[in-house]
Each structure stands twice: as structure tokens, then as C-alpha cells.
Amino acid sequence: MNYRASETRFSYYENIPTKIFDESIQGSKYVAQLIADAIRRKKDQNDSLVLGLATGSTPTDVYAELIRMHEEEGLSFQNVITFNLDEYYPMQPKSLQSYVRFMEEQLFNHVDIPEDQVHIPDGTIEEDNVEQYCRDYEHKIAEVGGIDIQLLGIGRTGHIGFNEPGSRPDSKTRLITLDKITRKDAASDFFGEEYVPRRAITMGVGTILDADQIIMMAWGEGKAPIIKETIEGEVRESVPATYLQNHENAEVVLDNASADELICKKTPWLLRSCDWDDQLIRKAVVWLCQEVDKPVLKLTDEDYNEHGMGDLLTQYGPAYDINLKVFNELQHTITGWPGGKPNAEDKNRPERAEPFPKRAIVFSPHPDDDVISMGGTLIRLVEHDHEVHVAYQTSGNIAVFDDDVVRFVDFVSDYNDTFGMEQEEADNMLKDIKQFINEKEPGQVDTDEIKEIKGLIRRGEAKAAARYCGVSEDKLHFLDMPFYETGRVKKKPLSQDDVDIIVELLREVQPHQVYAAGDLSDPHGTHRVCLKAIYSALEECSDDDWYDDCYVWLYRGAWQEWEINEIEMAVPLSPEELAKKRRAIFKHQSQKDRPLFPGPDEREFWQRSEQRNRGTAKLYDQLGFAEYEAIEGFVQYKDE
CATH class of the missing domain: 3.40.50.1360 (Rossmann fold)
Incomplete structure (x- = not known):
């Protein structure tokens, strides 16, 4: 894209x-x-x-x-x-x-x-x-x-x-x-x-x-x-x-x-003659299927003509030829091998068979985006023995309730009391934190100490979720990009320091795959800034030896989903895998039940993710493909 x-x-x-x-x-x-x-x-x-x-x-x-x-x-x-x-x-x-x-x-x-x-x-x-x-x-x-x-x-x-x-x-x-x-x-x-x-x-x-x-x-x-x-x-x-x-x-x-x-934008063929390319043909055919409630292979010449697509039919018809072309393209997006299937013919697969295993970096803007948006694929990559790294781009420390800070510091105080450690210092810290929180104005910036504690809470949750998915703890990278660390919803502009952090990790790992959040509708724009940093870092690395052998896959999930016609890799999930993904999301306890920044969608993050994954699978089913429990979709970023 x-x-x-x-x-x-x-x-x-x-x-x-x-x-x-x-x-x-x-x-x-x-x-x-x-x-x-x-x-x-x-x-x-x-x-x-x-x-x-x-x-x-x-x-x-x-x-x-x-x-x-x-x-x-x-x-x-x-x-x-x-x-x-x-x-x-x-x-x-x-x-x-x-x-x-x-x-x-x-x-x-x-x-x-x-x-x-x-x-x-x-x-x-x-x-x-x-x-x-x-x-x-x-x-x-x-x-x-x-x-x-x-x-x-x-x-x-x-x-x-x-x-x-x-x-x-x-x-x-x-x-x-x-x-x-x-x-x-x-x-x-x-x-x-x-x-x-x-x-x-x-x-x-x-x-x-x-x-x-x-x-x-x-x-x-x-x-x-x-x-x-x-x-x-x-x-x-x-x-x-x-x-x-x-x-x-x-x-x-x-x-x-x-x-x-x-x-x-949505249906330009209803307004004028179009320059039909593969992407537009796929978009139009998927739309037509939903309009007439038919799978791809059952569309007829009459369906095309009666819905403003006679021009497409004239250029590329009959309907059977167009249907077969789009059906095959969509079929080839579906793979249970997101890292590529070894020793398999890969001409029609979204990912290459070789090298195998691959090195992959999953970039997660917040500490929970990896499991919310592509938890099933993450688990699958680990199970297939790929070397999987997860890079948490920001601390996520503004999205923790003050009560959680008091609870964790209270635990530390009780722990120290039980095991005879430095109790006075812990008690003083708890007293100061409670006083600050009791007097805190809405939106007031936390003290550095409280921001650090909130960051540690989210870091601990990220580790727990990644461990549950099978990712080795030494493959977790907490980047704490500087643009985020203001303690406020408003962030600093993206700087070269932010980009350099990404560049350093890319050159250290030299990945064959990069997964990044293409979900740009989060409330404060953090995903957008994080993606921009990744693009800038990739551009800086474009002359590196490993770069030409690296695929970049964009995921979505927490706030929106890719349209079917956009998806270039669809990873099906079984009921068991979907349940495991849900449990990984549950490891992020500070975001459970009522996240601090839910956005306009009142559902919990796991509900949004699960229902969207199921919705994607249902759409594939309605188009005439195998019926899956859920599907995670990806679009390949091409630097053209």
C-alpha cells in the first residue's frame, strides 16, 4: 500500500x-x-x-x-x-x-x-x-x-x-x-x-x-x-x-x-468510467457481493450491469472470468503460515517460504496493541519456531488509573513490612503518592515517580501477555520513545531521537518481517506517530543489506479493521486460538473492564478485537470461502 x-x-x-x-x-x-x-x-x-x-x-x-x-x-x-x-x-x-x-x-x-x-x-x-x-x-x-x-x-x-x-x-x-x-x-x-x-x-x-x-x-x-x-x-x-x-x-x-x-471514494464506478486496476476490481466485486448477497462465484452478468459495473464487464468480462480472478486473489490471501510455509511452493502465498525460520519484530505502539490486534498471529509465529521480537514503542503510562498506583505501592509497603526491608522509605513514598493523588486536579501531570510506577505496571502486564504467547523475555524491547513521555494526552513532536531508537533495533535484529500498527484511529494519535517513526526508520535503513529481504505487514484491531478488499494476508484462528488470544489480552489488567481511554467505542478492547476478527471471518464466508472462527487481517506496506 x-x-x-x-x-x-x-x-x-x-x-x-x-x-x-x-x-x-x-x-x-x-x-x-x-x-x-x-x-x-x-x-x-x-x-x-x-x-x-x-x-x-x-x-x-x-x-x-x-x-x-x-x-x-x-x-x-x-x-x-x-x-x-x-x-x-x-x-x-x-x-x-x-x-x-x-x-x-x-x-x-x-x-x-x-x-x-x-x-x-x-x-x-x-x-x-x-x-x-x-x-x-x-x-x-x-x-x-x-x-x-x-x-x-x-x-x-x-x-x-x-x-x-x-x-x-x-x-x-x-x-x-x-x-x-x-x-x-x-x-x-x-x-x-x-x-x-x-x-x-x-x-x-x-x-x-x-x-x-x-x-x-x-x-x-x-x-x-x-x-x-x-x-x-x-x-x-x-x-x-x-x-x-x-x-x-x-x-x-x-x-x-x-x-x-x-x-x-467508496463506489466511484457508480459515477464515471474507471481506470480498473486489480485493487479497484477487487473492491468493486466485494461491494457487489454485499449488495446482492451472493458469494463471488455466483455473480452474474446481470448483477454487474444492474449495479453500475457494466464498464468493468465490457473490459474484463464475462462475469465468470472476473469472478474467478477475484476469488483466486482472495483465496491466496488466506494462510495459516504467517511466517511462510517451509518447503512449500510459495508463488500464491502472501509470505515467502524461505528463509525459515524468520526473524520478526512486532511493533506495539502501546503495551497491549500486540495481543489486541494480532495476538493470534503472534502465537502462531512463535509456535512455528520463528524468532519473534516485540517492541513496545511507548510506556502507556498515562492510561493507568491512580487507584492502581496506590494498590501497587501499598503492596510494596506490605511486602517490605513482611520481609523486614526498608519500611520507612516505602511508607513515606506511599504517603506522598496518596497525598498527591487526593489533591490531584483532573488532567494534572503526574509526578515523575507516579509516571514511573504506571509505566512499570504496564510493562509488567506486557511481559505477562508476551510470556503467555510464548515470546522469550529477552526478545521484549521497551523503547519508551521520548515523544510520548509528557504525562499528558498532548505529546511532543516526533524527533530524530525517536526514529534513532527504531533504527537501532532494526539494525540489531535485521528482521525478515516487521509488523506495525496501521490502525490510525486511536483517540490521541499515538499509533499514527509510532507508524511515522517506523516508516522514517525503514527509510534510513533502506540501503542496509537486510532491508530488501524484509516484508512490512500492517495490522489493525483495537479501533478498526481492514476492508476485505484491502487485506493481503488473512490469518485464520480456531476457537481455541481465539480463546488463547483473549486470555493474553486479559493479562493487561489495568486496561480490563474500564480502560482509562476507551474512545467512542464502549466495548472492552478484547470484545472489539474478537468481534472484528469474527466479523472478518464471516465476510470471507459470505464471499464463498471456508468458514473460520476468526481471521486477523494484514496489509503489506510497499515503499514505492
Whole structure:
């Protein structure tokens, strides 16, 4: 699969002009360039540019690119006036979750914008004064001539700003009550849904629609369903973002993942003639099977013609030939030998027979992603006598409940008391930790000592799970990549130090196989950063002797699954193997029952993984293949 970026444009069936890029960073740079051009254009006219700004993870790369332009290209913000969309209420400006703090850290502290030209809703206003404050906010926008460019993200409810479903198109800046889904999505930032404020001050839909130009951005698979409703659906109050369809100068900027449910991406053959390659043919045939509820080999010419695929039939038909081609391709993805079957003809197998055994590295972004996402394959690789290494890229220390820390330190204290060890030091440590936790504010960064303990808890669980899978403890590598170690949901940018850690391990092991998380929808983006580090490290190693003989397989599981047409290696699991995988996941006790960062899916991780694996097997069965209990799917990364 090629992840290199290139812009793609579509103009079919969309009720809002849309640009789609391969990767979010390309879309972010496009938006930043639009803003920079507008700033310079206004400066040449001795005028100010009024920007409406958004917060959250969506615009961060836009702000990073604007900072780069300021530092490297001399882009000045002296003539920029900003109005932010929203702020939680109540909210102190120095709080970790404050949008004042967010904007300072992400943009304002790094550019030359005058302080008096920055406007962010005030979360400290007395409630009796909020209504007048909101009217004043509207008046300030009007005084400067209105907003020239308004940046937007979009929530899973379809909210823009904090305008939740039911917001009217003429609504103005006001205090609103947050939707339950919005609060659930914000829970990771606040270290628990119970700490998320129930209200917020937000610009209204009418305020947003008054802007001269609107740019809405969305990144990632999680946004794909609401993007489809927004762009292709009808205008309705239940999805406030659909109001943008009525704006004369609105534009939506997406990456491939967030655009995945749009007709132009999901079923382009329904819109136009296609350049049919093997991947697109497979995608279309799998879709057709699901539309007509037939296995691959039972599709007919009429099925193709009646579902917009007559063009494919004309070029590659009859149906029997297309069916057989796709059936064989899908059949060849299925293998019980993820490391390759020794002494076997491997032309039609996803993995090579030789060398055997192989050296494999499984990269796990968090300490449990290995067993959650590919535990069955991991067990199979060990059973087939391959040399399996597991590299835990981050400590995962922010995802441990404070109570677990007290429990473990209590154990150490009791242990020392029982065996006559240094009791006073253990008692003092327990006292200090309990005091800190009792006085701790939601989202407050832990002490270094507590972060270390939480990291040790997760490390111990990872060791237990790996041992259960049969991985030798000397083959476990705890990389503790520096970008993660902030104690906060917000991480440091990926650095060369992070990449060097991966490079060193790759060169030490010289693997024949690398497994990495291609599951990019985790709530805080850790998987995305970890994958980027692996790609950068592989590029640095591209001239090494071992590199050309190394296959890179991308797994998914905790947050999403590969589509059947994407899978290039499908590893079937028996009921016993699935149960063993579940027990390996259970070794991660701190993530059991109620993980600290569950994301929008309320199921436990083992349930998500198991149901997705079973779902994949069911789809293969419906397409006409053998009926398996579960299947783990992989896509091969090709550096082209």
C-alpha cells in the first residue's frame, strides 16, 4: 500500500466543494497556504485579515505550518485579528484543557500577533454576565468587518464549533449544553468523562455562516460517516455541519481516510468510467457481493450491469472470468503460515517460504496493541519456531488509573513490612503518592515517580501477555520513545531521537518481517506517530543489506479493521486460538473492564478485537470461502 501524498480532486454528488488529499499533512499545508496568501494579500492592501480559529487535533498541523512560515519565510501576523470558535464553561485559562492555553501553545506564543488582536471566549465569566458577554463578542466581530476566513473541524455529532444537533442556522454566540457524544469524545483530554464540562460558550451557526470564506477540515477514519452525511446528505438541524451547503464560499478539505465513505471514494464506478486496476476490481466485486448477497462465484452478468459495473464487464468480462480472478486473489490471501510455509511452493502465498525460520519484530505502539490486534498471529509465529521480537514503542503510562498506583505501592509497603526491608522509605513514598493523588486536579501531570510506577505496571502486564504467547523475555524491547513521555494526552513532536531508537533495533535484529500498527484511529494519535517513526526508520535503513529481504505487514484491531478488499494476508484462528488470544489480552489488567481511554467505542478492547476478527471471518464466508472462527487481517506496506 502506497502512503505517499498526492492531492486528489472530486466534484461528483457533493453538495459542498471538496478537496481530498492522501494524507492530513498535505491538506493542512494546503489550508495554511490559503491563509498565508490571504494575510499577505490583505497586508498589501493595508488591511487586516480576520480569522476565525478552531481548536482540537484537526487544525494543529495547519498552525504548525503557519509557525514554520513565520520563522522561515517571514510571514507576519501583525495585521491578523482572530476570533476563536468556542471555550468550555467554566474553564480557567491556564487549565490543561483550556482553549486559551491550546491556542497559546499551538500558535500565538510562536508568532508576532499583537495580544490585543486575539479573542477567545472567556470561560471565567460569571454566569449572570454570560449573555451580555456573548452579545459583546458578536459586536467585536462586527466592529472589524466580520470574519474573512473561518476554520472549522467537525465532531462526530456533526457539530461545528460547539453547535450541537438542533442548533438553528441563525444562532449567534451563546452558552450551550454539550451533547453526550461530544463529552465522551473529549473524555481523554480530561482523563475521564465525569470531568468534562457540561457546557461551553460557542459562536453560533449564524455567526459562522456570516464569514466570507469557510474551510472545514476532517482527518481520519473516525470522521468518515459524519463527513458523508455532511457533504452528500440533506441540510438538517440534526447535523449542523450540513448548513455549510448553503454557504456560497465553503470548502471541505479531507484526507483519504475521512473521505472513505463518500461515493467518489467508496463506489466511484457508480459515477464515471474507471481506470480498473486489480485493487479497484477487487473492491468493486466485494461491494457487489454485499449488495446482492451472493458469494463471488455466483455473480452474474446481470448483477454487474444492474449495479453500475457494466464498464468493468465490457473490459474484463464475462462475469465468470472476473469472478474467478477475484476469488483466486482472495483465496491466496488466506494462510495459516504467517511466517511462510517451509518447503512449500510459495508463488500464491502472501509470505515467502524461505528463509525459515524468520526473524520478526512486532511493533506495539502501546503495551497491549500486540495481543489486541494480532495476538493470534503472534502465537502462531512463535509456535512455528520463528524468532519473534516485540517492541513496545511507548510506556502507556498515562492510561493507568491512580487507584492502581496506590494498590501497587501499598503492596510494596506490605511486602517490605513482611520481609523486614526498608519500611520507612516505602511508607513515606506511599504517603506522598496518596497525598498527591487526593489533591490531584483532573488532567494534572503526574509526578515523575507516579509516571514511573504506571509505566512499570504496564510493562509488567506486557511481559505477562508476551510470556503467555510464548515470546522469550529477552526478545521484549521497551523503547519508551521520548515523544510520548509528557504525562499528558498532548505529546511532543516526533524527533530524530525517536526514529534513532527504531533504527537501532532494526539494525540489531535485521528482521525478515516487521509488523506495525496501521490502525490510525486511536483517540490521541499515538499509533499514527509510532507508524511515522517506523516508516522514517525503514527509510534510513533502506540501503542496509537486510532491508530488501524484509516484508512490512500492517495490522489493525483495537479501533478498526481492514476492508476485505484491502487485506493481503488473512490469518485464520480456531476457537481455541481465539480463546488463547483473549486470555493474553486479559493479562493487561489495568486496561480490563474500564480502560482509562476507551474512545467512542464502549466495548472492552478484547470484545472489539474478537468481534472484528469474527466479523472478518464471516465476510470471507459470505464471499464463498471456508468458514473460520476468526481471521486477523494484514496489509503489506510497499515503499514505492
